[in-house]
Amino acid sequence: MTLVRRAVVAALAGVALLASGCSRIGGTGDLEYINGDQQVVSVDSGKRQQPLAISGTTVQGDPLDIADLRGKVVVLNVWWSGCGPCRSEMPMLVEAEDELAKDQPDQVAFVGINIRDLAPETAAAFERDRGVDYPSLYDPGSETLLDMGKYAPYAPPATLVLDRAGRVAALINGPVPSKTTLTTIVEDTLAESDG
Numbered sequence: 549m550t551l552v553r554r555a556v557v558a559a560l561a562g563v564a565l566l567a568s569g570c571s572r573i574g575g576t577g578d579l580e581y582i583n584g585d586q587q588v589v590s591v592d593s594g595k596r597q598q599p600l601a602i603s604g605t606t607v608q609g610d611p612l613d614i615a616d617l618r619g620k621v622v623v624l625n626v627w628w629s630g631c632g633p634c635r636s637e638m639p640m641l642v643e644a645e646d647e648l649a650k651d652q653p654d655q656v657a658f659v660g661i662n663i664r665d666l667a668p669e670t671a672a673a674f675e676r677d678r679g680v681d682y683p684s685l686y687d688p689g690s691e692t693l694l695d696m697g698k699y700a701p702y703a704p705p706a707t708l709v710l711d712r713a714g715r716v717a718a719l720i721n722g723p724v725p726s727k728t729t730l731t732t733i734v735e736d737t738l739a740e741s742d743g
Contacts, residue, residue, distance in 0.1 A: 588733060589719045593740060597699075599714030600624075602692045604685045607662055607671040612683055614714060617657045621717075621737045622710040623730070626693070626701050627684070628664040629674035633723040634705045638678045641707075644727045645682055648734055656734055660684030661692055663704060709733050711740060 602624075603613035614622060625641055627634040645658040662671040662684045671686060685692060693700045699708060699716045707730070709718040717737045724730050 587720070587722075588725075588729065589721075590733075591716055591718065593711070593717070596711065596713075596715035596717065597697055600695060600708075600710060600716065602661075602685070602695050604687060604692060606683045607660075607668045607675065607686045608683070609668070610683065612659070612685055614659065614710070617659070618714050619712050620655055620657045621712060621734050622714070623656065623658045623734060624661060624708040624710065625658070626661045626663060626704045626706045626708075628662065628704045629670055630664065631704045635674075635678075637705055637723045638674075638680065640724060640727045641730075642679050642681075644730050644734075647727070648731060652735070652738060655738055658682040661687055663687050663690040663693070709737055711737050 599618070600614055603611070603615070606612050614624075623641075623645070627638070629635070641658070645656075648656045659682060660675075660680065662668075665671045665674075665686075666688055668686045671684060674680075675684065687693075696708070696716070699719050701719075701721055705723055707720045707724050708716050709730075711717040717740075718733045720729075
């Protein structure tokens with residue numbers, strides 16, 4: 549293979565990889581995991597796995613440990629500034645966070661997980677432009693996703709709702725369908741007993 553031909557093949561592979569970054573590429577078999585079709589997968593409280601153990605440094609350089617948020621329902625949104633659906637859904641997430649903060653003070657926490665951005669400044673600019681005031685873990689290597697077990701998303705955007713114990717109560721793999729969908733999931737999770 550000539551040098552030019554190798555360069556063309558490598559470039560095409562790179563384009564395919566970027567294009568798949570926000571796509572609806574096939575699911576993960578029978579792992580209660582859905583394609584990026586905006587459907588909600590709810591996990592019955594008796595079938596929930598162990599609490600997620602996710603920690604790291606935020607886009608702003610501050611430490612953050614999800615375990616410190618136990619007792620609250622946590623909305624984890626996996627995003628990347630280069631992902632079109634992530635950009636589209638972010639204003640709705642900001643509105644949902646504001647609404648829930650007013651309706652359920654100190655009961656709900658939103659946390660982003662920024663993957664793939666190669667510089668925290670890029671992620672910070674994205675947050676500033678969209679009015680995001682909740683923290684986002686900075687994880688360019690997507691390492692935190694490994695701690696999500698069978699609910700680990702394969703591409704952004706994805707949103708997980710954790711119960712008060714830190715266990716996955718619901719998953720939306722793909723853009724959140726609507727603010728009402730998300731706030732209803734959170735309110736239903738808040739209404740559960742802490743058991």
